[in-house]
Amino acid sequence: MITYEPVIGLEIHVQLATRTKMFCGCALTFGEPPNTRTCPVCLGLPGTLPVTNAEAVHYGLMMGLALGCEIAPRSIFHRKNYFYPDQAKNYQISQYDIPLCTGGRLGEVRLHRIHLEEDAAKLVHVGESGRIHGSSASIVDYNRGGTPLCEIVTEPDVHSAEQAREWLSLLRVTLRQLGVSDVNMEEGSLRCDANVSVRPVGTRELGTKTELKNMNSFRYLERGVDAEIARQVALLEAGEAVTQETLHFDPASGRLSTLRSKEEAHDYRYFPEPDLVAIAPTEAMLERARAALPELPADRAARYASDWALAPADARLLAHEPRWGDYFEAVAAAAEGGDGQPVANWVTELRTRLGAEADPAASPVAPVALAQLVGLVDGGAVNAGGARRVLDMLVVEGGDPAALLEREGLGAMDAGDELGAVVAAAIAANAGAAEKVRAGNAKAMGPIVGFVMRETRGRADGGEVGRLVREQLGV
Amino acid sequence: MNEALTLTAVQAAARIRAGALDPAELWEGYRARAAADELNAYTWVAPAGEPPDADRAAPLAGIPLAVKDLFCTEGVPSQAGSRILEDYRPPYTATAVERLRHAGAPLLGKTNQDEFAMGSSTENSAFGPTLNPWDRGRVPGGSSGGSAAAVAAGSAPWAIGTDTGGSIRQPAALCGIVGLKPTYGAVSRYGMIAFASSLDQAGPFTRDVRDAALLLGAMAGKDPCDSTSVGLPEPVRLPERTDLQGVRIGVPDELSGEGIEPGVLAAFEATLDIARRLGAAVERCRLPHAPHALSAYYLIAPAECSSNLARYDGVRYGARAADGVHDLLSMYTETREQHFGAEVKRRIMLGTYALSSGYYDAYYGRAQQVRTMILRDFAAAFADFDFIATPASPNVAFELGSKLDDPLAMYLNDFCAVPMSLAGIPALSLPNGLSDGLPTGFQLAGPALSENALLEAAHALEQAIGFDAAPWRRAA
Numbered sequence: 001m002i003t004y005e006p007v008i009g010l011e012i013h014v015q016l017a018t019r020t021k022m023f024c025g026c027a028l029t030f031g032e033p034p035n036t037r038t039c040p041v042c043l044g045l046p047g048t049l050p051v052t053n054a055e056a057v058h059y060g061l062m063m064g065l066a067l068g069c070e071i072a073p074r075s076i077f078h079r080k081n082y083f084y085p086d087q088a089k090n091y092q093i094s095q096y097d098i099p100l101c102t103g104g105r106l107g108e109v110r111l112h113r114i115h116l117e118e119d120a121a122k123l124v125h126v127g128e129s130g131r132i133h134g135s136s137a138s139i140v141d142y143n144r145g146g147t148p149l150c151e152i153v154t155e156p157d158v159h160s161a162e163q164a165r166e167w168l169s170l171l172r173v174t175l176r177q178l179g180v181s182d183v184n185m186e187e188g189s190l191r192c193d194a195n196v197s198v199r200p201v202g203t204r205e206l207g208t209k210t211e212l213k214n215m216n217s218f219r220y221l222e223r224g225v226d227a228e229i230a231r232q233v234a235l236l237e238a239g240e241a242v243t244q245e246t247l248h249f250d251p252a253s254g255r256l257s258t259l260r261s262k263e264e265a266h267d268y269r270y271f272p273e274p275d276l277v278a279i280a281p282t283e284a285m286l287e288r289a290r291a292a293l294p295e296l297p298a299d300r301a302a303r304y305a306s307d308w309a310l311a312p313a314d315a316r317l318l319a320h321e322p323r324w325g326d327y328f329e330a331v332a333a334a335a336e337g338g339d340g341q342p343v344a345n346w347v348t349e350l351r352t353r354l355g356a357e358a359d360p361a362a363s364p365v366a367p368v369a370l371a372q373l374v375g376l377v378d379g380g381a382v383n384a385g386g387a388r389r390v391l392d393m394l395v396v397e398g399g400d401p402a403a404l405l406e407r408e409g410l411g412a413m414d415a416g417d418e419l420g421a422v423v424a425a426a427i428a429a430n431a432g433a434a435e436k437v438r439a440g441n442a443k444a445m446g447p448i449v450g451f452v453m454r455e456t457r458g459r460a461d462g463g464e465v466g467r468l469v470r471e472q473l474g475v
Numbered sequence: 476m477n478e479a480l481t482l483t484a485v486q487a488a489a490r491i492r493a494g495a496l497d498p499a500e501l502w503e504g505y506r507a508r509a510a511a512d513e514l515n516a517y518t519w520v521a522p523a524g525e526p527p528d529a530d531r532a533a534p535l536a537g538i539p540l541a542v543k544d545l546f547c548t549e550g551v552p553s554q555a556g557s558r559i560l561e562d563y564r565p566p567y568t569a570t571a572v573e574r575l576r577h578a579g580a581p582l583l584g585k586t587n588q589d590e591f592a593m594g595s596s597t598e599n600s601a602f603g604p605t606l607n608p609w610d611r612g613r614v615p616g617g618s619s620g621g622s623a624a625a626v627a628a629g630s631a632p633w634a635i636g637t638d639t640g641g642s643i644r645q646p647a648a649l650c651g652i653v654g655l656k657p658t659y660g661a662v663s664r665y666g667m668i669a670f671a672s673s674l675d676q677a678g679p680f681t682r683d684v685r686d687a688a689l690l691l692g693a694m695a696g697k698d699p700c701d702s703t704s705v706g707l708p709e710p711v712r713l714p715e716r717t718d719l720q721g722v723r724i725g726v727p728d729e730l731s732g733e734g735i736e737p738g739v740l741a742a743f744e745a746t747l748d749i750a751r752r753l754g755a756a757v758e759r760c761r762l763p764h765a766p767h768a769l770s771a772y773y774l775i776a777p778a779e780c781s782s783n784l785a786r787y788d789g790v791r792y793g794a795r796a797a798d799g800v801h802d803l804l805s806m807y808t809e810t811r812e813q814h815f816g817a818e819v820k821r822r823i824m825l826g827t828y829a830l831s832s833g834y835y836d837a838y839y840g841r842a843q844q845v846r847t848m849i850l851r852d853f854a855a856a857f858a859d860f861d862f863i864a865t866p867a868s869p870n871v872a873f874e875l876g877s878k879l880d881d882p883l884a885m886y887l888n889d890f891c892a893v894p895m896s897l898a899g900i901p902a903l904s905l906p907n908g909l910s911d912g913l914p915t916g917f918q919l920a921g922p923a924l925s926e927n928a929l930l931e932a933a934h935a936l937e938q939a940i941g942f943d944a945a946p947w948r949r950a951a
Contacts (some may be wrong), residue, residue, distance in 0.1 A: 040567050046560065047547040047569060047666040079782050081830070083807055090785035138803075140790070268828035271839060274779055275664075276673035278704050323524045473646050 004198040007355060008158035008227045009112075012171065014150045014181045015119060015189040016059045021146035022118040023050030023093060029143035042146035044088030049275045052077075054318065055330055056148040057181040057279055060116050063150065066178055066296055067111055069104030074280045077114075077178045077273040082266050085140050086120035093118050094151075096270045100279060106174060108299055109167050110155040116279075121145035150180075153180035156195065156206065160224035165218050173297045173320045185217050192221055196228045198236065207232070207244040213259065215249050224249035227256055293384055300325055308340025309330060318344065324351055326361040334371035339378075346374050349388065352394050364398030365391070375399040386410040386457040410459060419452075419460055423468040426451035438473050445469055477504045481948060484632050484686040485713065488536035491529075494522025498529035498537030500579065508630040509584045514606040514615075515623040518544050519552045519585040526581075533579025534693055540580040541631035543622050544588050545668040546572050546677075546727075551582065555668040556590040556618075559794050559814035569633065569666020570701065571677045576628040578693035582632055586621030589842040590816045591784060592642055592670040596617050598879055599818045606875070607650060607686035608946040609913055613862030615931045616646030616888070619680070623650040624795050626680045629950030633690055634680040639670050641773050641868075642903035643678045648867035648916020649914045651945045653933075654680050655687045656892075658923045659899035660705040662691075663698030671776035674896050682947060685713050687903070691926060708924055711875045714934035717754035721758040722932055724919075725760035725860030730891045735852050735869045736918060738910025741865045746907050746917045749939045750864070751794070755866040758901075760863070763850040768894040774842035775897075779824030784819065787811065790932045799808070821882065846897045853898045862932060865891045867904035871895045895920045902932050906942040914944070 024041035041048040041223050054349035064071050078096035099115035115269060121142045131342060139359075152171070158164045172183045183190040192215055197207035212228055215221040227249070232242050246259040295303075301319035302312045310318070318325040328347045335343050348372065354363055373394070377387045382405055403409050427434045428449045436444035445466065452465045479487065479496055490496035500863035509520045521527075521539075529537025542548065545566035568576070576582065597605040597620025600701070605620040607613040615624040619636025623646035626634050636643045638656035647654025655678045655864035662677040669675060679690035692711030697895040698704045706936040726747065731740070745871035746755050789795030789810035829838035856863055869890050878885045895902040901922050907917035917936070921929040 039567070043791065045547075045565060045792065046544075046553070046555070046786070047565065048669040049665050049701050049703075051700060081782050081785060083785065083788065085788075085790050085803070088786065088791065090788060091782055155500075233686075258601070267832045269827065269832070271778060271782070271830050271835070275669075275701075275703065434781070 002237075003201045004233045004281045006131060006159055007156045007197050007199060008164055008225060009156040009195040010154045010158060010168065010193070011162060011170070011193040011382065012152040012469070013191040014152065014175060014183060016056050016148040016150055017054040017179070017181050018053055018055060018059065018148050020055075022056055022116070022148040023146055026146065028147055032143060033138075034141035037143040038145070042088065044143055052276060052279065053148055056116055057281070058285070058289055058292075059148075060114065060150060061177075062178055062180060062282055062292055063114055063152075063175070063284060064101035064104065065289055066174070067101075067104040067106050067114070067285070067291050069101035069111060069114060069283055071101055071286065072098055072279075074098070074278045074406075075100045076278045078270045078275045079273050081269040085138065085287040086123050086145070088142060088145055090122065093273055095274070100181070107167060108169050109157040110152040112155050114150060114152050117149045117151060119144055119149045124189050127159075133338075156197075156272065161222045161229065164194060164225050168221060169218060170297065170320070177294055177296055177322060188216070194221065194225050194228075196225055197233065198229060198232045199240070208244050209247045210242065210244065212249055212256070213246060215277060217251075218248060220251045223251070223254060224256070231256060234452070269345075277327055295324075304328075304340070304344075307462060308344070310340055310344050314348065316346040318347065321356060323361065324356075324358050330361075330367035331370045331374070334368040335374055342374050342378060343371070345352075346370055346387075347389070349391060352396070353391065363395065366398065367393045369394055369399070369401055375406065377400060381405070383410055383459065383461045385453075386422035389458070401475070409457075418457070419464065420468055420472075422452050422455050422460070423448075423465060423472055426455070427469065427472055428437075434473055435471070440449075440475070476874050477535070477720060480504045480508070480629060480632075480637065480950065481842070482632075483682045484535070484538050484588075485689055487538055488872060489688070491536040491538075492626050494531075497530065498582065499526040502526040502539050503584075505631060505656055506585055509541070509625070512625070512628070512630050513627055514608055514611070514624045514886040515603050516586055516605050516622070516628065516630065517541070517584040517622040518554060518587050518602050519555070520582055521581075530579050530939045532866045535575065535689070537579050537619070537818070538632055539583035539627045540575055541584050541586050541622055541634035542572055543562075543619050543634070543636045544585045545592060545637060546585075547666040547668065548572055548582060548636070552585060553755075554602075554669065555592070555703070557787075557819070558601040558853055559810070560668070561601070561794060565666075565791050566681045567666065570663035570698045572666065574694050574696065575635070575690070575894070579816060580693070581828055582747050584625070586625055586634060586636075586638075588621055588820050589618035589642075591668065591780065592618040592637055592639055592774065593818050593822055595641065595885050596873070596878065597646070598622060598875065599816055601816060604875060607872045609651065609872065613874050614649070615720065615912070616649035616868065618642040618646075620646045622680045623647055623652060624655065624745060626682065627652050627946055629947030633682070633686055634675055635690070635694065636680055637667055637670075637675055637677050638672045638892075638896065639676075639776060640887035643680065643914065644892045644918060645868045645888055646920075647653060647680055647904040648907075649872040651880075651942070652680055652682060652912030652918075652947075653684055653903065653905060653937075654678065655689050655691060655903045656895065656901065657691060657926060658705075658707070660788065660903045661695045661924070661926065663696070663701040663704045665700040667700055668780075670782060671779040673779060674755065674772075674776060674814070682945070684903075684905070684930055684937045688713050689748070691930075697815060705808045709927065711930070712927055713939060715929075716931040716935045717938050719755035719932060719935050721748055722755040722862070724755050724757045725856050725863050726748055726757060727760050727762040727765060727856070729762050729765040730865040730894070734887065735866055736871065736910065739866050739870060739915045742908040742910055742915040743778060743864075743917060746940060747864065750936060752936055753939055757864075758860075760860060761848060762852040762863070762894060764822070764845060766853050768849055768897055769890055771842040771845035771884060772889075772893045772897060773825070774781070774838050775846065777822040777826030778829045778839050779826065781823045781830065784823055787815070818882070834866040849894055850899075851898050853894075853900060853922075861921065862929065863920045865918045865920075867891060867918040868905075871913035871915060873909050880913060884888065889896035899923060901929055903929055904941070905926050905933050905937055906945065907940065
């Protein structure tokens with residue numbers, strides 16, 4: 001039985017959050033009435049000419065620099081010719097053989113290229129289906145037409161649907177951190193197509209690929225790619241060939257349907273756009289883009305791993321949510337040179353309580369208070385359970401954790417006679433369990449420890465209780 | 476006869492500024508002539524009534540202007556000679572026209588042209604051919620034939636047109652007036668209904684060289700709406716020069732012998748003699764790739780036009796087919812089939828083919844390489860010469876209908892003009908005497924952005940040639 005390895009490349013379109021459109025002065029649209037954000041240029045009226053949006057180029061350079069791409073000294077636009085009413089000119093101005101950026105990498109995935117282009121207008125098909133087939137008419141809203149788009153193409157470095165989803169998530173937080181896009185999949189400012197092929201594990205040659213379109217959520221991306229991998233593997237196992245085609249993923253049915261085959265592929269008759277001059281980034285433009293770069297999530301995660309020795313999952317979580325990362329750093333700084341991992345654990349505890357979308361800096365839990373709580377746990381003044389209860393109170397009322405500990409009597413019990421006596425009582429009350437522990441079954445200790453914790457209202461240290469139980473039972 | 480209408484624009488402007496001429500009188504005189512035009516030079520003439528407000532102090536002093544149909548003029552039909560844009564009224568005005576209006580030249584009328592500037596006779600207009608004022612049985616040249624005929628006939632004091640591969644210089648030659656194609660980028664293309672974007676350039680049609688300088692100076696300039704525009708490095712001066720001492724003129728073998736009508740060649744040689752008398756050093760030179768210019772041009776221009784004209788699809792503006800439409804594709808095909816003329820369709824098909832996958836390198840790519848070679852030819856020639864001289868057109872005005880069935884014969888009209896278009900350099904056509912009673916044109920071309928020097932040299936030649944046969948001098 002042959003095992004197959006998926007080989008996946010992603011093509012991502014990102015709407016840039018510039019003030020104006022790619023080639024004219026119209027403001028970008030945010031749900032305005034149809035055809036109110038238009039001008040002679042983006043309507044493609046006779047005689048009009050495009051002029052490249054300098055801010056879009058700036059954003060493109062920021063992305064290129066942030067992702068380690070090579071910036072072309074002189075990139076040019078091409079015309080992609082096709083007749084369809086979503087392009088007012090019946091061609092799209094895009095980049096072709098000399099894109100703004102080539103190469104680069106994000107995480108474990110290499111980038112092939114990044115280029116700039118203009119978005120298409122929105123077609124609304126009148127009729128029940130909402131699709132072009134069977135509609136009585138189609139109406140065009142040119143508001144979106146000409147919105148700056150950035151296309152990011154990866155190398156085929158992705159090998160599972162889950163990895164595709166995770167990498168796209170990393171890309172999204174990275175672009176959000178750069179501030180170049182709203183990166184909202186549901187609203188269409190982030191769109192992802194996937195080129196999928198499979199090959200027998202251990203072979204190098206790429207299989208025939210298909211292109212999946214319309215996966216407009218992270219969940220759909222994962223489901224669509226999984227479905228396509230399964231379809232291709234099933235074909236190959238049945239001795240059939242995969243045919244090169246473009247597929248449409250229907251999230252409702254989970255099914256893939258053919259949009260067009262290779263034979264139906266368009267001849268776009270690309271040629272250099274004669275209405276535009278080349279983009280030749282000057283040193284000043286590059287310097288401005290460099291100066292605008294914030295720390296990126298991947299770099300931040302690496303820093304958390306190296307400087308604070310955080311576990312990879314925690315480093316990633318905090319780095320991908322900059323507000324929580326900032327909060328973590330504030331707590332860690334207040335914790336005065338303590339270990340980073342416990343701080344990360346308690347920040348994560350807080351995140352569970354407040355919700356990932358909350359801004360911890362605006363919560364009643366001051367970083368210095370959380371740092372103190374971590375210190376109290378670390379010093380043994382309170383056990384984990386007690387500290388969680390203190391955190392619950394901090395979330396509601398804020399204040400000083402040591403004072404709350406005192407007020408609520410949640411301080412840890414010393415490992416003295418008092419705890420020893422409670423343990424002895426617990427053993428007496430759970431003779432059956434004690435017998436099993438004596439017989440070598442350590443797991444049977446549960447009811448005894450539970451008794452102690454109830455008696456001490458959780459103040460006892462679990463580890464200490466276990467030690468005392470074993471001591472008193474002589475095991 | 477209104478004596479004011481025999482003045483050049485420079486002369487009229489001087490009188491207006493001195494208070495000796497009322498711009499309203501000039502307007503009324505030209506408007507009446509344009510309205511009574513029998514040459515089909517106009518597709519629209521400003522309505523009678525109150526003359527436009529004229530600022531006597533403005534550089535162009537209220538002198539009315541005829542404008543080729545393909546320039547967008549707000550609220551005024553801008554049809555590019557095409558049925559597909561019949562009665563299309565744009566919501567904005569082209570930068571060049573706006574600059575001229577701002578400088579004091581009100582819009583007198585829109586002039587007839589070959590459809591989308593594709594043609595050399597103005598017979599490809601959807602609105603009928605324009606007639607040559609020298610002989611109404613002949614064409615005025617094209618594609619800017621309406622502008623050339625209007626200025627030659629005296630129904631407009633001056634006009635603007637566009638030149639993609641000779642569309643200013645060839646009709647200027649065939650009508651016996653001055654026509655200037657500036658350096659590519661000197662004048663904004665914003666608002667010019669595009670034919671071939673990398674070649675299209677607006678320029679003046681005038682009665683003499685000084686008028687061309689005045690009009691060019693007002694229309695040139697870098698435009699934020701056209702990123703390929705560069706403007707001119709210095710203001711355009713009214714030329715004064717009357718000699719050519721120290722001027723070196725190269726005459727390329729490839730463009731001044733074979734294929735040129737004997738009468739045209741004789742007139743050209745006579746002007747070269749005048750240049751020598753004025754002190755110029757006139758020598759033969761080579762532009763080795765110039766004979767391939769026409770072939771390269773007829774790949775590049777159609778390729779660009781096939782894309783530029785894709786927007787005429789019946790969706791948003793212009794004509795939409797009523798018959799035979801049952802879906803999106805048939806709306807496209809029927810609209811374009813029914814409303815584009817034969818020459819436009821021919822070039823769209825040529826260009827579509829040239830850009831097709833598998834053919835691009837052999838056709839469009841190769842043509843661009845030829846274009847580069849031609850650019851180098853000119854650079855080499857301008858190392859030895861200040862200007863290049865050729866006949867502006869290989870022939871005089873031909874009879875209406877005589878070349879309609881032979882596109883290649885029609886294309887050869889631009890044999891001498893196309894190399895300069897591909898090189899993007901300025902070139903001017905100057906009335907050059909008659910051949911069999913019809914005007915011939917002398918083309919003078921200079922390096923990019925050399926307009927001032929070019930106009931000075933042309934002025935010296937013009938004064939010495941003393942051409943005074945043009946119809947506008949005798950117009951009633």
